[in-house]
Amino acid sequence: MMTLKLKLIILALLLLCLAGVIIEVKKRHLELKYVITWMILPVVLGIIIAIPGTLEWISGVLGIYSVMNMVYFLGFVFLLVIVYSLTVALSRQSNRIRKLAQMTALDEYEKRNSN
Amino acid sequence: MKKLIIIPAYNESESIEKTVEDIKKNAPDFDYVIINDCSTDNTLDILKKNGYNYVSLPINLGIGGAVQTGYMYAEKFGYDVAVQVDGDGQHDPAFLSVMADYLAEHNLDMVIGSRFIEKKGFQSSKIRRVGIVYFTGLIKLLTGKKITDPTSGLRMAGKNVIKLFAQNYPKDYPEPETAVTALNNGMKIEEIPVVMRERQGGVSSINPTKSVYYMVKVTIAIVIEAMRGKRK
Numbered sequence: 001m002m003t004l005k006l007k008l009i010i011l012a013l014l015l016l017c018l019a020g021v022i023i024e025v026k027k028r029h030l031e032l033k034y035v036i037t038w039m040i041l042p043v044v045l046g047i048i049i050a051i052p053g054t055l056e057w058i059s060g061v062l063g064i065y066s067v068m069n070m071v072y073f074l075g076f077v078f079l080l081v082i083v084y085s086l087t088v089a090l091s092r093q094s095n096r097i098r099k100l101a102q103m104t105a106l107d108e109y110e111k112r113n114s115n
Numbered sequence: 116m117k118k119l120i121i122i123p124a125y126n127e128s129e130s131i132e133k134t135v136e137d138i139k140k141n142a143p144d145f146d147y148v149i150i151n152d153c154s155t156d157n158t159l160d161i162l163k164k165n166g167y168n169y170v171s172l173p174i175n176l177g178i179g180g181a182v183q184t185g186y187m188y189a190e191k192f193g194y195d196v197a198v199q200v201d202g203d204g205q206h207d208p209a210f211l212s213v214m215a216d217y218l219a220e221h222n223l224d225m226v227i228g229s230r231f232i233e234k235k236g237f238q239s240s241k242i243r244r245v246g247i248v249y250f251t252g253l254i255k256l257l258t259g260k261k262i263t264d265p266t267s268g269l270r271m272a273g274k275n276v277i278k279l280f281a282q283n284y285p286k287d288y289p290e291p292e293t294a295v296t297a298l299n300n301g302m303k304i305e306e307i308p309v310v311m312r313e314r315q316g317g318v319s320s321i322n323p324t325k326s327v328y329y330m331v332k333v334t335i336a337i338v339i340e341a342m343r344g345k346r347k
Binding site for chain 2: 039096099
């Protein structure tokens with residue numbers, strides 16, 4: 001069971017979270033592509049928490065007795081998914097940087113040896 | 116007036132020669148630069164073989180990065196006008212002089228070639244048209260300006276917009292977002308009717324999953340862009 005007080009606190013936090021992320025994108029500190037999950041998540045969570053009975057229904061579907069345990073569990077799963085997708089993006093970026101470094105070096109070689 | 120055609124090309128080995136020859140023949144008063152977005156097919160060999168003017172990116176950046184490179188080239192070499200012509204043959208170079216004259220005559224910052232003003236030629240698939248109508252509405256709502264073909268890649272930029280885009284350009288699906296960016300920076304944009312052709316070869320890079328991502332991402336991007344406020 002989630003108290004109304006807790007629900008309101010969480011909703012307020014989610015709103016702050018969403019606003020913070022939007023502001024960072026607006027300032028061009030964050031790339032929109034990676035940040036979409038962080039935007040959709042508060043919205044989805046907000047809806048789930050706001051609509052009464054949703055939390056209990058999801059717990060039932062998953063076979064979890066305690067609503068709070070379900071919240072922790074799903075929160076953890078989503079975090080893992082996000083971290084994994086960041087790992088994938090990071091790997092890709094490091095490969096691209098390596099390639100850039102190599103090509104820049106070869107370009108510099110060519111320039112140096114054409115004089 | 117120094118005029119540049121930016122031709123972004125990713126794996127366009129089937130159509131790039133035709134596109135470039137078409138441009139050389141029908142828009143001889145324009146310079147051109149092909150931006151090879153690290154193609155994995157033999158596009159680069161074709162460019163070298165024909166002695167075309169090109170810039171070759173060392174890693175693949177996507178359409179946004181490639182076109183932005185073109186705008187940086189335009190700014191670097193002092194072009195007055197830069198227009199994007201896709202490497203897949205959909206854009207007809209015959210319209211370029213018309214666009215350039217229109218831009219100069221009406222003292223505009225940007226001219227977009229719209230397929231939907233006179234509704235002639237290749238009108239794109241039904242699904243895409245629904246998306247396009249949606250973006251037209253959204254842009255009108257946020258900026259007050261009606262742009263009938265917000266996803267059109269056939270767009271001509273004056274010096275102010277060249278500078279703007281050289282500094283800020285979205286990574287992917289850039290067209291609707293950049294229209295809003297330009298409008299929010301006080302740029303004067305108008306559309307003229309053009310006729311586009313079907314893709315002349317190769318494969319489009321957009322599929323159903325990507326379409327959903329596209330709609331969501333561009334919507335959020337446009338809303339945030341509009342939030343950046345109007346600057347004169």
